[in-house]
Amino acid sequence: MKNIIVTGGAGFIGSNFVHYVVNNHPEVHVTVLDKLTYAGNRENLAGLPADRVELVVGDICDAPLVDSLVQKADAVVHYAAESHNDNSLKDPSPFIQTNIIGSYTLIEACRKYNVRYHHVSTDEVYGDLPLREDLPGHGEGVGEKFTPETRYNPSSPYSSSKASSDLLVRAWVRSFGLQATISNCSNNYGPYQHIEKFIPRQITNILSGIRPKLYGSGQNVRDWIHTNDHSSAVWAILTKGKIGETYLIGADGEQDNKAVLELMLELMGQPQDAYDQVKDRPGHDLRYAIDSTKLREELGWQPEFTDFKSGLQHTIDWYRKHEDWWQAEKAAVEANYAKSGQ
Numbered sequence: 001m002k003n004i005i006v007t008g009g010a011g012f013i014g015s016n017f018v019h020y021v022v023n024n025h026p027e028v029h030v031t032v033l034d035k036l037t038y039a040g041n042r043e044n045l046a047g048l049p050a051d052r053v054e055l056v057v058g059d060i061c062d063a064p065l066v067d068s069l070v071q072k073a074d075a076v077v078h079y080a081a082e083s084h085n086d087n088s089l090k091d092p093s094p095f096i097q098t099n100i101i102g103s104y105t106l107i108e109a110c111r112k113y114n115v116r117y118h119h120v121s122t123d124e125v126y127g128d129l130p131l132r133e134d135l136p137g138h139g140e141g142v143g144e145k146f147t148p149e150t151r152y153n154p155s156s157p158y159s160s161s162k163a164s165s166d167l168l169v170r171a172w173v174r175s176f177g178l179q180a181t182i183s184n185c186s187n188n189y190g191p192y193q194h195i196e197k198f199i200p201r202q203i204t205n206i207l208s209g210i211r212p213k214l215y216g217s218g219q220n221v222r223d224w225i226h227t228n229d230h231s232s233a234v235w236a237i238l239t240k241g242k243i244g245e246t247y248l249i250g251a252d253g254e255q256d257n258k259a260v261l262e263l264m265l266e267l268m269g270q271p272q273d274a275y276d277q278v279k280d281r282p283g284h285d286l287r288y289a290i291d292s293t294k295l296r297e298e299l300g301w302q303p304e305f306t307d308f309k310s311g312l313q314h315t316i317d318w319y320r321k322h323e324d325w326w327q328a329e330k331a332a333v334e335a336n337y338a339k340s341g342q
């Protein structure tokens with residue numbers, strides 16, 4: 001695998017994957033295909049060697065462009081997406097366009113040229129789980145975590161558009177022999193995440209002297225994984241995964257939002273109650289939790305960043321050191337949230 005296309009490689013997780021490939025696989029050349037929407041930033045690729053990484057600014061829905069790039073590639077790793085649930089509730093249309101039509105455009109090109117395709121998706125396609133305290137025996141046993149067999153049951157326009165594209169990939173494998181794998185990962189944290197998202201929004205609120213915000217009571221549980229562990233898992237699936245299979249990626253990082261915010265405040269030297277509770281997201285999923293046994297046992301993958309506290313501290317340090325990366329957008333992001341009382 002010498003030439004890979006990484007769609008959405010100027011966004012949060014995609015750019016971390018590009019850094020991972022450049023640092024760990026010197027034989028690989030990466031072509032990033034990214035539209036540079038509000039969530040994409042060429043600065044996320046700054047400092048990477050020009051002979052190893054090329055940025056093509058373009059849309060994954062642009063079939064002639066996609067065709068011309070895919071025919072020269074050995075593999076496509078597809079990260080590009082509209083990715084923010086709150087935005088999808090305000091206007092679903094770009095989610096339908098990019099997440100469904102864009103994915104369709106890519107798999108058609110990969111089918112035509114028999115190019116290896118890896119589809120990056122989310123655990124949100126499975127809907128949510130009950131909180132542990134609401135489960136019989138407090139969450140020991142059946143239904144405790146998502147597995148590759150869990151029924152799809154997405155809640156939001158975002159997660160349903162991702163679910164739709166996952167199903168297209170499964171059908172293209174079966175009907176056309178597409179050389180594809182799928183991964184569904186839990187919530188990522190780490191550097192380069194857009195400040196509209198929960199963790200960087202609250203870090204940059206605290207750094208800007210704004211009181212952090214917690215949706216509702218903050219009981220909602222997310223299964224946090226450091227983005228570097230997501231990258232190593234995607235690489236393992238791309239190079240060793242079985243065609244047609246789905247792998248769930250998670251690092252046993254369950255935390256409720258209130259605990260994450262309180263830890264963030266503690267690490268940043270603030271009182272633990274120095275935040276405001278705001279209106280909850282409509283349809284807010286209660287709990288996500290991943291069973292990644294298949295990935296660990298079949299492909300030998302292990303997460304490295306299993307200490308959430310130190311991972312969060314590194315992430316806080318990154319935002320502290322990179323104020324120039326986020327400062328210009330902060331006021332507009334907060335003004336947008338203020339419109340919906342959040």
Ligand SMILES: NC(=O)c1ccc[n+]([C@@H]2O[C@H](COP(=O)([O-])OP(=O)(O)OC[C@H]3O[C@@H](n4cnc5c(N)ncnc54)[C@H](O)[C@@H]3O)[C@@H](O)[C@H]2O)c1
Binds near residue numbers: 098186
């Ligand atoms: N953020 C998470 O916690 C998480 C968890 C699991 C899976 N995922 C999945 O990982 C992928 C990346 O998520 P992220 O958080 O890095 O998203 P992001 O919003 O930070 O980045 C998305 C990137 O895609 C680009 N893009 C958007 N529309 C495009 C189009 N039509 N053509 C080309 N490029 C386009 C944007 O410019 C941006 O660079 C998504 O597919 C998402 O569903 C995310």
